[in-house]
Amino acid sequence: MLSPATRHRASTAPVEFRDLRWAAAASQHRSLRQAAETLNIKQSTLSRRLRNLECKLGSTLFERTSGGTRPTIEGQEFLDAARRVVGEADAMTARLKTRSRGESGRLTIGIHTSLSAGNLRATLLEHRHRFPDVDRQLVDGSRDHLIADLASSAVDVAFVVEPNPKWSDRSLLLWSERVVAALPANHPLAGRDVVHWGELRRESLLMSQRGPGPEFLKLLISKLGSSDPCLLLRHDVVLDRLLSLVGVGWGILLILESATGAVYPGVTFREVHDAEGPTRLSFRAYWRQANCNPSLGPFLDLLRERYPDLSGDAGAG
Secondary structure, eight states: OOOHHHHHHHSHHHHHHHHHHHHHHHHHHHHHHHHHHHTTSSSSHHHHHHHHOOOOOOOSEEEEETTEEEEHHHHHHHHHHHHHHHHHHHHHHHHHHHHHTTSEEEEEEEOOSSSSSHHHHHHHHHHEEEEEEEEEEEEEOOOOOOOHHHHHHSSSSSEEOOOTOOSSEEEEEEEEEEEEEETTTSSGGSSSSSSEEETTTTTTTEESTTTHHHHHHHHHHHHTSSOOOSEEEOOOOOOOHHHHHHHHHHOOEEEEGGGGGOOOOOEEEEEEETTEEEEEEEEEEEEEOOOOOOTTTHHHHHHHHHHHTTTTSSSSS
């Protein structure tokens, strides 16, 4: 017990956080020896620091007996508060460390293709498995829209069909996907094993302004050699609505193979070939080198790990 004189001389100096941690450990273990071992310090050092803390507070925190150390009635409230403070500080430190390592926080990802199948779907699933505490926010849009979002820091990384001459920052060549025609099941071309570009001439083609729609139009013009090779039916709706329109016979839709993982009534998928075989479009990941989001680095590392044959091509696009 502290003497009345010692209580009167209680210091007004602030209590050090280390003292709170050590007092909480002594309270938890009810043994100075065990607490000192846990803290990796000498028992005499711990005992002296606790005595100093009691003098600073002007109150006895512990009863010291041959059977161990236990909190006093007057010290119990202080020690309970000390444990809460230490616990909250440890939790805050752990969260900060995981955030700085990119293991938590938020990552905003711009997508340019379907997630029903394919490499992007598999990549996002793997990232979720490895980093379950990262909050992934997906943003859909056309290529130009996503590149503008990158430039304004609205997204951290975007997966976009290449090439992209408007981007002069960092990019990484990833995978390619086959171009596929989504056909009404009763369309004559649905009976073929593959569809050739010339067979699309004069067909009614559904065309979206979202996703890779503009890229499909450029590809169609290059393959058929005409600025108006088909009857284009433009719709500003998402992919699943366009595929539903295909199913009721409104027209043909060009998609990438990653969009073939879902089943739509009345829709048949066929690869689109030219004289050399399947037509493919390549994808790149685009990001800003100045992006300081800690969650971006581990995500880019995962991309390089999954696509090692292409990861050396990490220039400006």
